[in-house]
Amino acid sequence: xxxxxxxxxxxxxxxxxxxxxxxxxxxxxxxxxxxxxxxxxxxxxxxxxxxxxxxxxxxxxxxxxxxxxxxxxxxxxxxxxxxxxxxxxxxxxxxxxxxxxxxxxxxxxxxxxxxxxxxxxxxxxxxxxxxxxxxxxxxxxxxxxxxxxxxxxxxxxxxxxxxxxxxxxxxxxxxxxxxxxxxxxxxxxxxxxxx
Numbered sequence: 001x002x003x004x005x006x007x008x009x010x011x012x013x014x015x016x017x018x019x020x021x022x023x024x025x026x027x028x029x030x031x032x033x034x035x036x037x038x039x040x041x042x043x044x045x046x047x048x049x050x051x052x053x054x055x056x057x058x059x060x061x062x063x064x065x066x067x068x069x070x071x072x073x074x075x076x077x078x079x080x081x082x083x084x085x086x087x088x089x090x091x092x093x094x095x096x097x098x099x100x101x102x103x104x105x106x107x108x109x110x111x112x113x114x115x116x117x118x119x120x121x122x123x124x125x126x127x128x129x130x131x132x133x134x135x136x137x138x139x140x141x142x143x144x145x146x147x148x149x150x151x152x153x154x155x156x157x158x159x160x161x162x163x164x165x166x167x168x169x170x171x172x173x174x175x176x177x178x179x180x181x182x183x184x185x186x187x188x189x190x191x192x193x194x195x
Contacts, residue, residue, distance in 0.1 A: 041096075041108065041120075042123070043123055043125040044124060044125060045133065046128070046133050046137070049133075050136075054155065056155075057153070057154070057155040059091050060087075060090075060091055060092045060093065060150075060151070060152060060174070060180075061094075061150070062080075062083070062092060062095075062148060062151075063094075063095045063096075063097060063149045063151070064077070064095075064096050064097070064146060064147075064148045065099060065145065065147040065148070066096060067145060068100050068107040072146055073145055076146055076164050077115055078115060079167060080094065080117075080148075081115055081116070081118065084117070091178060092174060093119070094119040095119060095120055096117060096121035096122070098122070098124065099124045100123060100124075102126050131143070137149065141160070144163060146163065146164055147161070148165070150173045151177060152176075152180035153181065159173045159176060159177070
């Protein structure tokens with residue numbers, strides 16, 4: 001008799017285990033699939049940056065340079081996202097360029113996911129001469145963050161900010177670049193540094 005009881009208990013145990021496994025499989029199947037990681041921002045060097053600016057000719061372009069390690073950048077980014085949405089109907093394009101290292105790519109992904117920028121972000125290509133990149137973007141830039149560049153519709157750099165600024169300064173710069181007609185060629189026009 002004890003072996004018969006052992007057989008019944010073992011059978012019951014297996015039946016319960018099977019029922020539990022089926023139940024867990026049903027719950028797992030009912031759960032939505034985890035969302036995919038956003039794709040990593042494409043890498044960009046100075047030549048790629050110049051091509052990017054040229055591709056936006058005909059539209060006003062604001063480029064924000066940011067990094068997850070830069071507190072003023074993190075604080076300013078939601079303002080950039082808001083302005084991008086507000087001024088897109090008037091012809092403003094916005095692009096972000098992260099200066100984070102490869103080791104911080106998980107932080108970059110999280111930051112982009114958290115902020116939902118709605119505009120393309122790139123990442124500075126590792127291993128390039130950073131000083132040459134900065135000065136190639138804006139001659140007076142030495143890497144101070146954040147950096148925001150404003151290109152008029154004709155493609156010239158009309159204004160740039162080194163360091164964080166208030167909303168009013170951004171609005172003034174955006175209105176400036178939106179005001180330049182697309183057909184006007186201002187090659188060699190003076191650059192106006194923001195206040």
